[in-house]
Amino acid sequence: MNKLVGYARVSTVGQDLKLQVEKLEKYGCEKIFQEKKSGAKTDREELAKALDYLREGDKLVVYKIDRLARSTFDLHKIAMDLSKKGIGLVFIKEQIDFTTPAGKLMFTMLGAIAEFERDLINERTKEGRERAKAQGKHMGRKGQDEKVVKKALKLYQDKDNNGLSVNDIVKMTGVPRSTIYSKIKERKKKATSVLF
Incomplete structure (x- = not known):
């Protein structure tokens, strides 16, 4: 039987997961993975456990988009990985369900935005490197004395x-x-x- 699996996250230990957990329970999630870690950290153990727990036909339910991903690129990657495994993704607050026609359209747009975001980052990095070189700054690790x-x-x-x-x-x-x-x-x- 297909399951609704919830994922809740707050950035700091002092913050409360209560609201997110309530919303996920109300939506019908029977299992909820809870994380107290910054979204900037790549080692989100509870998210990794949730992704490992999910099976084909299940849905990962998150209260808000920013609780799952650090960037559009990150969000698209997670959504793509889930889609490949036949797992749905739902955001309660934004009312997005990637398994519906409207959700699939949103997913396609998200992919284009993620690609644009990645290109911008690469371009900024390249420009920064060229500017530093022009100023005579050493790129890479500092050499030995x-x-x-x-x-x-x-x-x-x-x-x-x-x-x-x-x-x-x-x-x-x-x-x-x-x-x-x-x-x-x-x-x-x-x-x-x-x-x-």
Whole structure:
């Protein structure tokens, strides 16, 4: 038999789930998963449990759209995943049921908005990166201090004399093994190119 499964969420521990739970019970939900976590967090355990619990033909019922998703893109992804599994999605306050013709139209529009939102984010990120590069800002992780790297390489070259292993050098200087090995490789390449 197809079930109505509720999902309620509040952002902070101090907030109350009572209103949402009441509305979900009134709608006919026999099982309700309750979460006290920010929607910005991806590890919403109760939502994951609810999605795992649902079976084909069931409906996930949520009081308000913003209780389920962080963005249009996030909402579309969840709705798509549910749709693929043959699971319906209902929002009580907005009166949206994605299994009805009007709901399906809304779902299609939601997909277009989600794509537009994703494109905007990608464009803003690209513009921000280009602006930072133009201003001479370094993109990516901060590099190691050159003096410390030189010290690590010196210790590596003298390791036979002072009995240090690469692990010891890493502990002493904080320079990662990968950096030490890549710098040694660079030096060997330079030395070889000078010979030829």
